[in-house]
Amino acid sequence: MIQRYDLAPLDGITKVVFRRVWNRHFGGADRCFIPFFSPTDHHVMTARDFRELDPAQNRDLPSVPQVMSCKAPDFVWATEVLGDLGYTEVNLNLGCPSGTVTAKGKGAGFLAKPEELDRFFDEVFSQVKLPVSVKTRLGISDPAEFERLLEIYNRYPIACLTIHARVQKEKYRGPVHLEEFGRALENSRNPVCYNGDLRTVAEVRTLEERFPGVESVMIGRGAVADPALLRKLRGGPAATREELQAFMQDLYREYQAFYGQVGTAAQRMREVWFYLIHLFDDAERLNKKLRRFKNPGEYEAIEAAIFAELPLRDHSEGDLI
Numbered sequence: 001m002i003q004r005y006d007l008a009p010l011d012g013i014t015k016v017v018f019r020r021v022w023n024r025h026f027g028g029a030d031r032c033f034i035p036f037f038s039p040t041d042h043h044v045m046t047a048r049d050f051r052e053l054d055p056a057q058n059r060d061l062p063s064v065p066q067v068m069s070c071k072a073p074d075f076v077w078a079t080e081v082l083g084d085l086g087y088t089e090v091n092l093n094l095g096c097p098s099g100t101v102t103a104k105g106k107g108a109g110f111l112a113k114p115e116e117l118d119r120f121f122d123e124v125f126s127q128v129k130l131p132v133s134v135k136t137r138l139g140i141s142d143p144a145e146f147e148r149l150l151e152i153y154n155r156y157p158i159a160c161l162t163i164h165a166r167v168q169k170e171k172y173r174g175p176v177h178l179e180e181f182g183r184a185l186e187n188s189r190n191p192v193c194y195n196g197d198l199r200t201v202a203e204v205r206t207l208e209e210r211f212p213g214v215e216s217v218m219i220g221r222g223a224v225a226d227p228a229l230l231r232k233l234r235g236g237p238a239a240t241r242e243e244l245q246a247f248m249q250d251l252y253r254e255y256q257a258f259y260g261q262v263g264t265a266a267q268r269m270r271e272v273w274f275y276l277i278h279l280f281d282d283a284e285r286l287n288k289k290l291r292r293f294k295n296p297g298e299y300e301a302i303e304a305a306i307f308a309e310l311p312l313r314d315h316s317e318g319d320l321i
Protein backbone atom coordinates (compact mmCIF):
# COMPACT_ATOMS: atom_id res chain seq x y z
CA MET A 1 0.00 0.00 0.00
CA ILE A 2 1.32 3.40 -0.93
CA GLN A 3 1.62 5.60 2.12
CA ARG A 4 3.65 8.48 0.78
CA TYR A 5 3.66 10.60 -2.37
CA ASP A 6 6.81 12.55 -3.20
CA LEU A 7 7.05 15.38 -5.71
CA ALA A 8 10.14 14.72 -7.84
CA PRO A 9 12.83 17.32 -8.35
CA LEU A 10 12.66 18.70 -11.91
CA ASP A 11 15.50 21.14 -12.36
CA GLY A 12 14.27 24.26 -14.15
CA ILE A 13 10.61 23.42 -13.42
CA THR A 14 9.80 22.41 -9.84
CA LYS A 15 11.97 25.15 -8.40
CA VAL A 16 10.97 27.10 -5.34
CA VAL A 17 8.34 29.36 -6.96
CA PHE A 18 6.62 26.43 -8.66
CA ARG A 19 6.64 24.33 -5.49
CA ARG A 20 5.13 27.14 -3.45
CA VAL A 21 2.38 28.03 -5.93
CA TRP A 22 1.63 24.40 -6.80
CA ASN A 23 1.27 23.54 -3.12
CA ARG A 24 -1.06 26.44 -2.53
CA HIS A 25 -3.36 25.52 -5.42
CA PHE A 26 -3.19 21.71 -5.57
CA GLY A 27 -0.55 20.05 -3.38
CA GLY A 28 -0.93 16.51 -2.12
CA ALA A 29 2.77 15.74 -1.77
CA ASP A 30 4.11 14.42 1.50
CA ARG A 31 7.54 15.65 0.52
CA CYS A 32 8.78 18.01 -2.20
CA PHE A 33 12.31 17.34 -3.45
CA ILE A 34 14.38 20.40 -4.26
CA PRO A 35 16.32 20.11 -7.55
CA PHE A 36 19.98 19.35 -7.02
CA PHE A 37 22.57 21.58 -5.45
CA SER A 38 26.12 20.81 -6.61
CA PRO A 39 28.76 21.80 -4.02
CA THR A 40 32.27 22.68 -5.16
CA ASP A 41 35.44 21.97 -3.21
CA HIS A 42 35.52 25.64 -2.10
CA HIS A 43 32.62 24.86 0.21
CA VAL A 44 30.64 28.02 -0.40
CA MET A 45 26.96 28.24 -1.07
CA THR A 46 26.34 30.76 -3.83
CA ALA A 47 23.54 33.34 -3.60
CA ARG A 48 21.79 31.47 -6.41
CA ASP A 49 21.93 28.17 -4.52
CA PHE A 50 20.72 29.87 -1.36
CA ARG A 51 17.77 31.43 -3.14
CA GLU A 52 16.51 27.93 -3.91
CA LEU A 53 17.31 26.47 -0.49
CA ASP A 54 16.40 29.48 1.67
CA PRO A 55 14.28 28.11 4.55
CA ALA A 56 12.13 31.25 4.50
CA GLN A 57 11.14 30.52 0.90
CA ASN A 58 10.49 26.85 1.61
CA ARG A 59 8.60 27.39 4.84
CA ASP A 60 5.38 25.36 5.14
CA LEU A 61 6.58 22.94 2.45
CA PRO A 62 7.82 19.53 3.53
CA SER A 63 11.06 19.92 1.55
CA VAL A 64 13.99 17.58 1.03
CA PRO A 65 17.11 19.15 -0.52
CA GLN A 66 19.16 17.14 -2.97
CA VAL A 67 22.93 17.18 -3.39
CA MET A 68 24.91 16.01 -6.39
CA SER A 69 28.50 15.14 -5.64
CA CYS A 70 30.97 12.25 -5.95
CA LYS A 71 33.29 13.57 -3.25
CA ALA A 72 32.48 12.55 0.30
CA PRO A 73 33.96 15.67 2.00
CA ASP A 74 31.89 17.96 -0.24
CA PHE A 75 28.74 15.93 0.36
CA VAL A 76 29.28 15.88 4.12
CA TRP A 77 29.91 19.64 4.11
CA ALA A 78 26.65 20.17 2.20
CA THR A 79 24.70 18.07 4.71
CA GLU A 80 26.08 20.21 7.54
CA VAL A 81 25.07 23.45 5.85
CA LEU A 82 21.64 22.06 5.02
CA GLY A 83 21.24 20.82 8.60
CA ASP A 84 22.06 24.35 9.83
CA LEU A 85 19.34 25.68 7.52
CA GLY A 86 16.87 23.39 9.28
CA TYR A 87 16.51 20.51 6.82
CA THR A 88 16.09 17.08 8.35
CA GLU A 89 17.11 14.83 5.44
CA VAL A 90 19.45 15.15 2.46
CA ASN A 91 19.03 13.27 -0.80
CA LEU A 92 21.97 12.15 -2.96
CA ASN A 93 21.51 12.42 -6.73
CA LEU A 94 22.72 9.24 -8.44
CA GLY A 95 20.27 9.56 -11.30
CA CYS A 96 21.06 12.59 -13.46
CA PRO A 97 21.81 11.18 -16.95
CA SER A 98 23.11 14.37 -18.59
CA GLY A 99 26.46 13.97 -20.36
CA THR A 100 28.04 17.02 -18.74
CA VAL A 101 27.24 15.63 -15.29
CA THR A 102 28.17 11.98 -15.93
CA ALA A 103 31.47 13.01 -17.57
CA LYS A 104 32.48 14.33 -14.13
CA GLY A 105 31.52 11.00 -12.51
CA LYS A 106 28.50 12.59 -10.81
CA GLY A 107 24.77 11.80 -10.93
CA ALA A 108 24.16 8.52 -12.75
CA GLY A 109 27.83 8.67 -13.83
CA PHE A 110 28.79 7.55 -10.31
CA LEU A 111 27.00 4.22 -10.93
CA ALA A 112 29.81 3.26 -13.34
CA LYS A 113 32.25 3.04 -10.41
CA PRO A 114 30.71 0.79 -7.75
CA GLU A 115 33.93 0.47 -5.71
CA GLU A 116 34.29 4.24 -5.48
CA LEU A 117 30.61 4.54 -4.61
CA ASP A 118 31.13 2.05 -1.80
CA ARG A 119 34.07 4.08 -0.44
CA PHE A 120 32.02 7.28 -0.76
CA PHE A 121 29.19 5.80 1.31
CA ASP A 122 31.64 4.42 3.85
CA GLU A 123 33.08 7.88 4.43
CA VAL A 124 29.72 9.65 4.29
CA PHE A 125 27.85 7.35 6.67
CA SER A 126 30.67 7.42 9.22
CA GLN A 127 30.34 11.22 9.42
CA VAL A 128 26.87 12.52 8.56
CA LYS A 129 24.45 13.57 11.24
CA LEU A 130 21.33 13.85 9.07
CA PRO A 131 19.50 10.92 7.46
CA VAL A 132 20.63 10.46 3.85
CA SER A 133 18.33 9.14 1.14
CA VAL A 134 19.37 8.22 -2.40
CA LYS A 135 17.78 8.69 -5.80
CA THR A 136 19.25 6.18 -8.22
CA ARG A 137 18.84 4.58 -11.62
CA LEU A 138 19.26 0.88 -12.32
CA GLY A 139 22.69 1.30 -13.89
CA ILE A 140 24.49 2.80 -16.85
CA SER A 141 23.48 0.62 -19.79
CA ASP A 142 21.96 -2.61 -18.48
CA PRO A 143 19.38 -2.97 -15.68
CA ALA A 144 21.22 -6.15 -14.55
CA GLU A 145 23.91 -3.81 -13.16
CA PHE A 146 21.54 -3.09 -10.30
CA GLU A 147 22.30 -6.37 -8.50
CA ARG A 148 25.83 -5.18 -7.77
CA LEU A 149 24.67 -1.67 -6.88
CA LEU A 150 22.03 -3.00 -4.51
CA GLU A 151 24.66 -5.07 -2.67
CA ILE A 152 26.38 -1.75 -1.92
CA TYR A 153 23.19 0.15 -1.00
CA ASN A 154 22.26 -2.70 1.35
CA ARG A 155 25.41 -2.14 3.40
CA TYR A 156 24.35 1.36 4.47
CA PRO A 157 21.42 2.81 6.45
CA ILE A 158 19.89 4.70 3.52
CA ALA A 159 16.72 6.47 4.70
CA CYS A 160 14.97 5.74 1.41
CA LEU A 161 16.15 4.38 -1.93
CA THR A 162 14.16 6.04 -4.71
CA ILE A 163 14.59 4.06 -7.91
CA HIS A 164 14.00 5.61 -11.32
CA ALA A 165 13.50 2.34 -13.19
CA ARG A 166 15.70 3.17 -16.18
CA VAL A 167 19.43 3.11 -16.91
CA GLN A 168 21.49 6.23 -17.64
CA LYS A 169 21.63 5.58 -21.39
CA GLU A 170 17.81 5.64 -21.57
CA LYS A 171 17.57 9.19 -20.18
CA TYR A 172 13.79 9.67 -19.65
CA ARG A 173 12.43 7.70 -22.60
CA GLY A 174 11.37 4.18 -23.43
CA PRO A 175 9.71 1.59 -21.20
CA VAL A 176 10.61 1.42 -17.52
CA HIS A 177 12.10 -1.85 -16.22
CA LEU A 178 9.44 -3.05 -13.82
CA GLU A 179 10.82 -6.56 -13.40
CA GLU A 180 14.16 -5.23 -12.26
CA PHE A 181 12.37 -2.79 -9.97
CA GLY A 182 10.43 -5.73 -8.46
CA ARG A 183 13.70 -7.59 -7.75
CA ALA A 184 15.12 -4.46 -6.14
CA LEU A 185 12.03 -4.05 -3.97
CA GLU A 186 12.27 -7.66 -2.82
CA ASN A 187 15.98 -7.53 -2.04
CA SER A 188 16.47 -4.04 -0.63
CA ARG A 189 17.16 -3.80 3.09
CA ASN A 190 16.26 -0.12 2.96
CA PRO A 191 12.81 1.38 2.22
CA VAL A 192 12.20 1.71 -1.52
CA CYS A 193 10.29 4.40 -3.43
CA TYR A 194 9.23 3.86 -7.07
CA ASN A 195 9.78 6.57 -9.69
CA GLY A 196 9.10 6.75 -13.40
CA ASP A 197 6.28 7.59 -15.83
CA LEU A 198 3.33 7.72 -13.44
CA ARG A 199 0.81 10.01 -15.15
CA THR A 200 -2.64 8.98 -13.99
CA VAL A 201 -4.43 7.63 -10.93
CA ALA A 202 -5.01 4.38 -12.86
CA GLU A 203 -1.29 3.97 -13.52
CA VAL A 204 -0.47 4.44 -9.86
CA ARG A 205 -3.14 1.91 -8.83
CA THR A 206 -1.81 -0.62 -11.36
CA LEU A 207 1.68 -0.23 -9.93
CA GLU A 208 0.31 -0.67 -6.43
CA GLU A 209 -1.48 -3.89 -7.44
CA ARG A 210 1.64 -5.29 -9.04
CA PHE A 211 3.89 -4.30 -6.11
CA PRO A 212 1.80 -4.29 -2.92
CA GLY A 213 5.05 -3.90 -0.94
CA VAL A 214 5.83 -0.48 -2.38
CA GLU A 215 5.28 2.15 0.30
CA SER A 216 5.99 5.31 -1.63
CA VAL A 217 6.10 6.70 -5.13
CA MET A 218 7.75 9.80 -6.52
CA ILE A 219 6.03 11.69 -9.32
CA GLY A 220 7.55 14.42 -11.46
CA ARG A 221 6.40 15.19 -14.98
CA GLY A 222 2.96 13.68 -14.30
CA ALA A 223 2.35 16.26 -11.56
CA VAL A 224 3.18 19.13 -13.92
CA ALA A 225 1.14 17.63 -16.77
CA ASP A 226 -1.81 17.32 -14.38
CA PRO A 227 -1.25 19.56 -11.34
CA ALA A 228 -4.13 17.87 -9.48
CA LEU A 229 -2.71 14.35 -9.87
CA LEU A 230 -1.47 14.00 -6.29
CA ARG A 231 -4.68 15.49 -4.92
CA LYS A 232 -6.68 12.94 -6.94
CA LEU A 233 -4.49 10.14 -5.62
CA ARG A 234 -5.70 11.16 -2.16
CA GLY A 235 -9.32 11.00 -3.27
CA GLY A 236 -9.67 14.68 -4.19
CA PRO A 237 -11.22 16.19 -7.32
CA ALA A 238 -9.69 16.75 -10.75
CA ALA A 239 -8.58 20.26 -11.64
CA THR A 240 -11.22 22.58 -13.07
CA ARG A 241 -10.46 25.07 -15.84
CA GLU A 242 -10.88 27.97 -13.38
CA GLU A 243 -8.47 26.39 -10.93
CA LEU A 244 -5.87 25.79 -13.62
CA GLN A 245 -6.19 29.32 -14.87
CA ALA A 246 -5.85 30.77 -11.37
CA PHE A 247 -2.82 28.52 -10.77
CA MET A 248 -1.09 29.58 -13.98
CA GLN A 249 -1.83 33.27 -13.41
CA ASP A 250 -0.47 33.10 -9.89
CA LEU A 251 2.61 31.25 -11.11
CA TYR A 252 3.25 33.88 -13.79
CA ARG A 253 2.88 36.68 -11.25
CA GLU A 254 5.22 35.01 -8.77
CA TYR A 255 7.81 34.28 -11.44
CA GLN A 256 7.77 37.97 -12.36
CA ALA A 257 8.27 38.99 -8.74
CA PHE A 258 11.04 36.38 -8.23
CA TYR A 259 13.04 37.07 -11.40
CA GLY A 260 12.16 40.75 -11.68
CA GLN A 261 11.70 40.27 -15.43
CA VAL A 262 8.54 39.46 -17.29
CA GLY A 263 10.51 37.86 -20.16
CA THR A 264 12.13 35.31 -17.85
CA ALA A 265 8.74 34.65 -16.26
CA ALA A 266 7.22 33.91 -19.69
CA GLN A 267 10.10 31.50 -20.48
CA ARG A 268 9.45 29.65 -17.23
CA MET A 269 5.76 29.42 -18.12
CA ARG A 270 6.67 27.89 -21.50
CA GLU A 271 8.48 25.07 -19.63
CA VAL A 272 5.40 24.35 -17.51
CA TRP A 273 3.10 24.43 -20.56
CA PHE A 274 5.37 21.88 -22.27
CA TYR A 275 3.74 19.31 -19.95
CA LEU A 276 0.45 20.97 -19.01
CA ILE A 277 -0.77 21.42 -22.59
CA HIS A 278 -1.50 17.67 -22.74
CA LEU A 279 -4.36 18.20 -20.31
CA PHE A 280 -6.23 19.94 -23.14
CA ASP A 281 -7.79 18.49 -26.29
CA ASP A 282 -7.23 19.88 -29.79
CA ALA A 283 -4.14 21.68 -28.55
CA GLU A 284 -1.85 21.27 -31.55
CA ARG A 285 -2.22 24.76 -33.04
CA LEU A 286 -1.79 26.63 -29.75
CA ASN A 287 0.98 24.30 -28.64
CA LYS A 288 2.93 25.23 -31.74
CA LYS A 289 2.48 28.89 -30.84
CA LEU A 290 3.58 28.21 -27.25
CA ARG A 291 6.84 26.78 -28.54
CA ARG A 292 7.49 29.87 -30.67
CA PHE A 293 6.27 33.00 -28.87
CA LYS A 294 8.83 35.80 -28.79
CA ASN A 295 7.63 38.14 -26.06
CA PRO A 296 5.46 38.16 -22.92
CA GLY A 297 2.57 39.84 -24.74
CA GLU A 298 2.40 36.98 -27.23
CA TYR A 299 2.61 34.50 -24.39
CA GLU A 300 -0.28 36.11 -22.52
CA ALA A 301 -2.49 36.04 -25.63
CA ILE A 302 -1.78 32.32 -26.21
CA GLU A 303 -2.51 31.48 -22.58
CA ALA A 304 -5.81 33.37 -22.74
CA ALA A 305 -6.74 31.50 -25.94
CA ILE A 306 -5.97 28.11 -24.39
CA PHE A 307 -8.29 28.75 -21.46
CA ALA A 308 -10.99 30.31 -23.64
CA GLU A 309 -11.02 27.75 -26.43
CA LEU A 310 -9.64 24.31 -25.58
CA PRO A 311 -11.65 21.49 -24.01
CA LEU A 312 -10.13 20.16 -20.78
CA ARG A 313 -9.53 16.46 -20.10
CA ASP A 314 -9.52 15.03 -16.60
CA HIS A 315 -6.12 13.47 -17.07
CA SER A 316 -3.11 14.00 -19.25
CA GLU A 317 -2.48 11.74 -22.22
CA GLY A 318 0.49 10.87 -24.37
CA ASP A 319 4.21 10.67 -23.70
CA LEU A 320 5.72 12.72 -20.93
CA ILE A 321 8.49 14.06 -23.15
Ligand SMILES: Cc1cc2nc3c(=O)[nH]c(=O)nc-3n(C[C@H](O)[C@H](O)[C@H](O)COP(=O)(O)O)c2cc1C
Nearest residue numbers: 008009010011035036135164196197198219220221
Ligand atom coordinates in the same frame (compact mmCIF):
# COMPACT_ATOMS: atom_id res chain seq x y z
C1 LIG B 1 13.55 18.65 -16.80
C2 LIG B 1 13.93 17.63 -15.77
C3 LIG B 1 14.73 18.00 -14.69
C4 LIG B 1 15.09 17.05 -13.72
N1 LIG B 1 15.86 17.44 -12.63
C5 LIG B 1 16.19 16.52 -11.68
C6 LIG B 1 16.95 16.87 -10.51
O1 LIG B 1 17.33 18.02 -10.27
N2 LIG B 1 17.24 15.87 -9.63
C7 LIG B 1 16.84 14.58 -9.82
O2 LIG B 1 17.11 13.71 -8.99
N3 LIG B 1 16.10 14.23 -10.88
C8 LIG B 1 15.78 15.16 -11.81
N4 LIG B 1 15.00 14.78 -12.87
C9 LIG B 1 14.42 13.42 -12.89
C10 LIG B 1 13.05 13.41 -12.20
O3 LIG B 1 13.17 13.72 -10.82
C11 LIG B 1 12.36 12.04 -12.35
O4 LIG B 1 13.21 11.05 -11.83
C12 LIG B 1 12.05 11.73 -13.79
O5 LIG B 1 11.42 12.81 -14.44
C13 LIG B 1 11.15 10.49 -13.89
O6 LIG B 1 9.99 10.65 -13.12
P1 LIG B 1 8.59 11.13 -13.79
O7 LIG B 1 8.36 10.19 -14.94
O8 LIG B 1 7.57 11.00 -12.70
O9 LIG B 1 8.81 12.51 -14.28
C14 LIG B 1 14.66 15.70 -13.85
C15 LIG B 1 13.87 15.34 -14.95
C16 LIG B 1 13.49 16.27 -15.91
C17 LIG B 1 12.63 15.83 -17.07
